[in-house]
Amino acid sequence: MQGDADGSGSTASFNLPVKMSFDTEGNILVCDAGNFKIRKVTRNGVVTTIAGGTFGNADGDGPLAQFQTPSAICVDASGNMYVTDLNAHTIRKITRE
Numbered sequence: 799m800q801g802d803a804d805g806s807g808s809t810a811s812f813n814l815p816v817k818m819s820f821d822t823e824g825n826i827l828v829c830d831a832g833n834f835k836i837r838k839v840t841r842n843g844v845v846t847t848i849a850g851g852t853f854g855n856a857d858g859d860g861p862l863a864q865f866q867t868p869s870a871i872c873v874d875a876s877g878n879m880y881v882t883d884l885n886a887h888t889i890r891k892i893t894r895e
Contacts, residue, residue, distance in 0.1 A: 802833045803845075810845035812837070817870045822877045829868040829881065836868055836881060836892065848879075848892060855886040863890070 801811025813832030821827055826839040827848070835850040847861070854864030866885040873879050877894035 800832070802835075804837075804847055806842070806844045810839075810843075816868075819871045819873055819879075821873050821879070822875070827871050827873065827879060829871050831867050831869060834865045834868065836865075836871065836879065855883065855888065857890070863892075865890070 800813050802813060803809060803811045812828065812830050814830065815828045816831045817829045819827050824841055828837045828839060830837050833851065834853050836848045837845055838848050839845050849860055849863040850865045850868065851861045852864045853866060855866055856864040865883050867883060868881050869884040870882040871879055879892040881890045881892065883890055
């Protein structure tokens with residue numbers, strides 16, 4: 799079901815999840831393109847928003863970051879995430895928490 803809810807198991811919802819990757823701790827990182835967010839799914843199935851939530855192109859912590867179309871994600875050995883933002887023509891770095 800399409801939506802925008804953080805939560806556990808079936809209470810969480812996404813809107814156009816397009817790509818995913820694993821972080822250094824085994825969590826799944828998801829580009830939720832329809833919600834302009836980067837989301838994390840823990841091994842226990844808990845979904846939280848890491849960054850984004852508003853259409854745009856701005857750096858910032860957590861919800862202050864803005865994406866247009868987050869379309870791919872990878873993680874380096876230090877746990878930093880790199881996100882391609884397709885329509886903003888940018889590659890964004892999210893530093894490990």
